[in-house]
Amino acid sequence: MLAADPELARSLAAGYTLPAEWYTDPAVLQRERERIFGRSWLYAGPASLVSRSGSYVACEVGGYLPAVIVRDGEGRLQAFVNVCRHRGHLVARGSGACESLQCPYHAWTYGLDGRLRAAPRSALEPGFDKDDFSLLPMQAETFGPLLFVNPDPAAGPLAETLRELPAILARSGTDLAALRHHHRTDLGMAANWKIAVENYLECYHCPVAHKRFSAMVDVGPDAYRLESRETFLSQFAPVRDAPGEFQYHLLWPNLAVMLYAGPPNLIVYGYEPDGPEGSRRIADYFSAEEADDATRRETIAFSTELFEEDRALVESVQRGLRTGRVRQGRVLPRSELLVHRFQSMVYQALSTEEERRR
Ligand code: FES
Numbered sequence: 001m002l003a004a005d006p007e008l009a010r011s012l013a014a015g016y017t018l019p020a021e022w023y024t025d026p027a028v029l030q031r032e033r034e035r036i037f038g039r040s041w042l043y044a045g046p047a048s049l050v051s052r053s054g055s056y057v058a059c060e061v062g063g064y065l066p067a068v069i070v071r072d073g074e075g076r077l078q079a080f081v082n083v084c085r086h087r088g089h090l091v092a093r094g095s096g097a098c099e100s101l102q103c104p105y106h107a108w109t110y111g112l113d114g115r116l117r118a119a120p121r122s123a124l125e126p127g128f129d130k131d132d133f134s135l136l137p138m139q140a141e142t143f144g145p146l147l148f149v150n151p152d153p154a155a156g157p158l159a160e161t162l163r164e165l166p167a168i169l170a171r172s173g174t175d176l177a178a179l180r181h182h183h184r185t186d187l188g189m190a191a192n193w194k195i196a197v198e199n200y201l202e203c204y205h206c207p208v209a210h211k212r213f214s215a216m217v218d219v220g221p222d223a224y225r226l227e228s229r230e231t232f233l234s235q236f237a238p239v240r241d242a243p244g245e246f247q248y249h250l251l252w253p254n255l256a257v258m259l260y261a262g263p264p265n266l267i268v269y270g271y272e273p274d275g276p277e278g279s280r281r282i283a284d285y286f287s288a289e290e291a292d293d294a295t296r297r298e299t300i301a302f303s304t305e306l307f308e309e310d311r312a313l314v315e316s317v318q319r320g321l322r323t324g325r326v327r328q329g330r331v332l333p334r335s336e337l338l339v340h341r342f343q344s345m346v347y348q349a350l351s352t353e354e355e356r357r358r
């Protein structure tokens with residue numbers, strides 16, 4: 001089914017949606033891990049956590065892959081799969097400063113270069129070579145206040161995914177490098193991560209579902225702009241009765257990057273799979289150093305209110321798709337251009353290389 005399905009490709013191009021089972025089937029999630037999350041640049045958290053030499057942060061990316069990112073003594077970023085080469089315990093936890101990474105299970109100790117430095121009693125074992133058991137490498141890079149990892153050591157640089165996004169964000173006048181992280185929320189949904197992303201990618205539902213939001217920005221089809229690029233999908237919403245616009249981007253595959261009009265700010269949401277029929281929205285909030293607390297709290301409250309309105313929608317879609325009775329829906333490519341594009345990106349990523357070349 002996933003390998004080569006020209007009929008599915010044709011129906012997607014004609015505006016039909018991905019089949020219902022792509023939102024429920026564990027085999028699809030497994031394929032997404034291999035072909036999407038296993039080889040894309042994924043948001044890992046605020047870059048400030050690893051700004052100093054000897055600092056580290058442990059996180060989970062793609063909803064399943066533990067990563068540890070360190071800033072080594074020379075100031076270089078290094079990232080590793082945070083799984084001990086002994087018997088699989090997670091090595092690092094949380095964030096902080098360290099000179100080495102020690103697994104809490106049997107105290108195997110790794111350098112900040114990922115190499116195994118010490119393994120108690122291993123000298124008693126003939127033929128045991130510490131050089132064979134380095135932590136598995138990943139890649140890490142930062143963009144503004146954001147830290148990214150790529151599980152694929154052979155993947156191209158982050159800039160190949162960001163492309164024109166930094167320039168578009170800069171049009172708002174926001175100096176991303178000057179923002180600091182002030183809050184994180186981590187909220188769960190009983191809906192496949194793609195349903196959550198697709199909901200984020202259209203404002204066709206805004207007049208119906210988000211009354212307060214729709215009173216604030218112009219969500220009408222002539223004012224609300226959708227732009228599709230190769231690696232990110234953008235929405236621009238003019239603020240009513242004031243200059244400025246909101247920017248809503250989705251950086252492939254699962255990171256929402258948002259700028260609200262007003263005082264300098266940045267919000268990102270990582271939509272992380274949590275099993276085939278669940279997901280989490282991890283939100284990090286950034287603002288200027290001098291921003292006042294009331295504004296920060298209002299931003300968090302507003303975004304959480306939108307989340308609750310959306311959660312009801314996406315959980316209902318999950319229940320509908322689980323029936324399998326409506327196997328393929330029909331999008332409106334003018335109003336839902338970005339949903340249409342996202343689904344074809346998912347299809348492209350999961351279909352075989354041979355098919356991609358056709
Ligand atoms: S699993 Fe890490 S030291 Fe044993």
Ligand SMILES: [Fe+2]
Pocket residue numbers: 199200205206209210306309310
């Ligand atoms: Fe919404």
